[in-house]
Amino acid sequence: MVVFIIRRTLLMIPVLLGATLLSFILVDLSNDPVAEQVFQIQQSTGEAVPQSTVDAIESQLYYDRSLPERYWLWLTGIGETNGDIGLLQGEWGPSIEGTAVDIGYEISTRFWITLRLVLFATVASIGIAILSGVVSAVKQYSRVDYSLTFVGFLFLAMPSFWLGSLLKEAAVQANKGLGSTVLQTYGSGTTGFQGTGWEVFVDSLPYLVVPTLVLTLAGYAAISRYQRASMLEVMNSDYVRLARAKGVRNGTVMRRHALRTALIPVATFAPLSLAGAMGGAIVTERIFGWRGLGAYSYDAILHGDSFAVMAYLLISGIVVLIGVLISDLLYGVLDPRIRYE
Amino acid sequence: MSNLHTAMLEAEAITTKERGQWSMVMTRFFRHRAAVISLVIFVLIVLFAYIGPFLWKWDYKIHSEIPSWVGPSLDHPFGTDKAGRDMLGAMMQATKQSMNVALVVAVGSTVIGALVGACAGFYRGWVDSVLMRIVDVLFVIPFLVITAAIAGAIDGGAQWYHMAFILAVFGWLSTARAVRAEVLSLREKEFIEAAKAAGGSDWHIITKHLIPNTMSVIIVSATLQIAFAILSETTLSFLGLGIQSPDTSLGLLIEAAGASAFNEHWYLFYIPGLMIILIALTINFIGDGLRDALDPRQTMVRR
Numbered sequence: 064m065v066v067f068i069i070r071r072t073l074l075m076i077p078v079l080l081g082a083t084l085l086s087f088i089l090v091d092l093s094n095d096p097v098a099e100q101v102f103q104i105q106q107s108t109g110e111a112v113p114q115s116t117v118d119a120i121e122s123q124l125y126y127d128r129s130l131p132e133r134y135w136l137w138l139t140g141i142g143e144t145n146g147d148i149g150l151l152q153g154e155w156g157p158s159i160e161g162t163a164v165d166i167g168y169e170i171s172t173r174f175w176i177t178l179r180l181v182l183f184a185t186v187a188s189i190g191i192a193i194l195s196g197v198v199s200a201v202k203q204y205s206r207v208d209y210s211l212t213f214v215g216f217l218f219l220a221m222p223s224f225w226l227g228s229l230l231k232e233a234a235v236q237a238n239k240g241l242g243s244t245v246l247q248t249y250g251s252g253t254t255g256f257q258g259t260g261w262e263v264f265v266d267s268l269p270y271l272v273v274p275t276l277v278l279t280l281a282g283y284a285a286i287s288r289y290q291r292a293s294m295l296e297v298m299n300s301d302y303v304r305l306a307r308a309k310g311v312r313n314g315t316v317m318r319r320h321a322l323r324t325a326l327i328p329v330a331t332f333a334p335l336s337l338a339g340a341m342g343g344a345i346v347t348e349r350i351f352g353w354r355g356l357g358a359y360s361y362d363a364i365l366h367g368d369s370f371a372v373m374a375y376l377l378i379s380g381i382v383v384l385i386g387v388l389i390s391d392l393l394y395g396v397l398d399p400r401i402r403y404e
Numbered sequence: 405m406s407n408l409h410t411a412m413l414e415a416e417a418i419t420t421k422e423r424g425q426w427s428m429v430m431t432r433f434f435r436h437r438a439a440v441i442s443l444v445i446f447v448l449i450v451l452f453a454y455i456g457p458f459l460w461k462w463d464y465k466i467h468s469e470i471p472s473w474v475g476p477s478l479d480h481p482f483g484t485d486k487a488g489r490d491m492l493g494a495m496m497q498a499t500k501q502s503m504n505v506a507l508v509v510a511v512g513s514t515v516i517g518a519l520v521g522a523c524a525g526f527y528r529g530w531v532d533s534v535l536m537r538i539v540d541v542l543f544v545i546p547f548l549v550i551t552a553a554i555a556g557a558i559d560g561g562a563q564w565y566h567m568a569f570i571l572a573v574f575g576w577l578s579t580a581r582a583v584r585a586e587v588l589s590l591r592e593k594e595f596i597e598a599a600k601a602a603g604g605s606d607w608h609i610i611t612k613h614l615i616p617n618t619m620s621v622i623i624v625s626a627t628l629q630i631a632f633a634i635l636s637e638t639t640l641s642f643l644g645l646g647i648q649s650p651d652t653s654l655g656l657l658i659e660a661a662g663a664s665a666f667n668e669h670w671y672l673f674y675i676p677g678l679m680i681i682l683i684a685l686t687i688n689f690i691g692d693g694l695r696d697a698l699d700p701r702q703t704m705v706r707r
Contacts (some may be wrong), residue, residue: 081541086550093557220684222635224642225658225677232665342548346639360549364556364645372553380544 064395071391075384079377086376087134094367096159097126124157124369137373148370150377156370166374169359174378176251177355179264180347181340181382183271184278188340189333192283196290196329197322203295212291215284223281223343227274227350234273246273251353274347281343282336289332294325323397330393334386341379432697439693442686449683453499462490464497464652476671483671485660491675498652499679502634505568506683509633512572514626517579522610522618524580525587536584539577547574551636552645561648567637575632579625586618620698627691631684638680654680 100120101112121127125136125148136142137156140149148156155166195215199208218226234246247270256266297303298321306316344357352358356375363371434440457463462470462480470488474480482491524535551570555562562570590596591614599609615622634654640646641655649656654676661672 078537078540078544081537082544085541086545089550090553093554095557216685216688217681219688220631220681222638222642222655222658222677222680222684224639224655225680228658228663228673229665229677232663235663236666338543338546342546345548345552346643349643361552361643364549364553367557372549376545376549379546379549383544383546 067395068388068392071388075388079380079384082380083138083373083377084134087137087373088130090369090372090376091130091133094369094372096124096367096369097121099367100124100159123162124159137370155374158371159366159368166371169371170356170374170378173354173356173359176353177341177344177348177357179267179271180251180274180278180353180355181337181344183275184282184343185333185337185340187275187279188283188336189286189329191279192286192333193290193326193329195283196287197294197317197325199287199291200294200298200325201317211287215287217284218280219284219288221281223277224346224350226280227277227347230273230277231350245269248273249352251351251355270351270353274351274353277347277350278340278343282339286329286333286336290325290329293328294321297321297325300324327394327398330397331390334390334393335383337386338379338383341382429697433693436693436696438689439697442689442693445682446686446690449499449679449686450503453496453503456496457493457500460490460493460496462493464489464494465650473669475668482675483669485669485672491657491672494652494657495675495679498654498657498676499683501564501647501651502637502654502680502683504564505571505637506630506633508565508568509571509575509637510626510629512568513576513629514579514622516572517576517625518583518615518618518622519610520576521580521583521585522587522614525584526591526606526610526614528588532584535580539580542574542577545574548636548639550574552640552643555640556645562646563651564647564653567640567646568633571633571636575629575636579622579629582621582625583615583618586621587614590614590617620695623698624691624695627687627694631687631691634680634683634687 097117097120101117104112104116118127123145125133125144128136132142136144136148138150140152140154145157147154147162153167155170158164158166158169195211199211202208231248234248238244238246238248251270252263252267256263258266303316303320306320307313311320341357344355345361346357347353348355348357349361356378360372360375362368363375466487466489468488470480470484470490472484472486472488474484476483480490480492482495484490485494520535520539524532551574554570555567558566596609596613599613604612637646638653638655638658641653642659643655644659647653647656657676658673661669661676664670665673
């Protein structure tokens, strides 16, 4: 098992490297942070920017180097640098916001805010998906099945930003009606709140409810379709029929024989929804005014802050790969036919 | 002589109407009630977007003679916004732009995905490894972020064709995987062997034999691409990283409506939102109907 995990992790490194290389090239070619900076200075001073300033910005952002050299420096930091670049040395590269802003610090403080949202939403959506998928399959072609299927289709078709705006306003209305602030709709926690990790978490709960609900509803429908299909397939299989024939109780057949096998395709598919939730975090954080990673990458995209965009791409890439690894392991736990030697 | 011969054969044959593959598919599709209703609604939406602007008196631009913030009425069925825009005209343009993106993405990413999937499955070996590793790598890059980073960086704001191109370039992964899986089993079939023995070139086999036989997978994934593209494009436009004003898109209209879901300007928020849902919903049902209709394992009872 341990060997398997190590081998899979090692196999992921080239994939991750390829992904960073490809996205580095794409982000680099489509953005020009130097021109952006020069434009900003020109706007604020109203004069043409002298060549010496342009050169200084270029060397600060490593844009006086060629693209391959810049990628190499970004990855390893080996070579002639200002000491603020090189992933292997724990440096994320310079931000265009100036030397005072450290991308690594921004990311490490914001990471937990986003992870909290994404993890809760993913777990909740998998739970709802399994429940509704199994109910649909057990009551196939009944009114319950049709309604659940239709609701699933509806959420599949609903853009998450629209659902988010709607639920946010609904929460505001609910607060007004109840005269309370049970559901917070702006920010990820009380501003300036200090305390231990647990206290911070408890403080953030009212802020967490509505955004998590949005991401959950946006993500559950696809998994639920899988769950229904795989449950139906298992329920029509011979060994389930055999279990029934020899008189095993219905609940036991469902739990021990049908559900366990039917979870396999879902287990492989569900951790991948982590990828969708990471993307969805940008939208949700924007609507609910969270200052998490999603909001950070949004600002970075707007300002053409290449190294900050790369940092977000790298982190979500790692999260997705961890999701893939979890799904591989779940395969082994759920499916007795698979053994990791 | 030959005419007489065929006439004799025809007379001998049991007289049943000839059933082509496509007529069977059509029959099966039209039996799927939700899919047929969806198809009708979808065609109506397409007509609304592309023919509507020629019939309706207002376009999507701001006009000084339009009063601001009029609720839905006979003059302005979808109301008007603060700046004085007729929302029916704006909806037509917005739907058209979103549809443009969706249809181009559906065609583009399906063509890329089908070719990549077919080549990977047909050649196996290193071609397969390289292509599938590219798919793996692209899969790791978060779709929304990379498309946003590229679309947001376009000088002067993205046009709909920029959006279509960017979404198509990153949207073909699922199609490629599905087509490859089909081709892997097809390539061992006798008719491919026959085509090879007859001296067919690889390109001929891929385009004339493999892709037509995976058509059911390809058509279904193309329809689902439409829903996927509509949702992606509107999300990016909502974030301000897609289609920019003065042009308009369904995402932009919702962004402009802001927090009006529960006040007197509710129509600004719900109408574009319902339009997106309606498009994506009908497309999903059509895809479902096509999947059932094109599935060769489904037997049709002959009557």
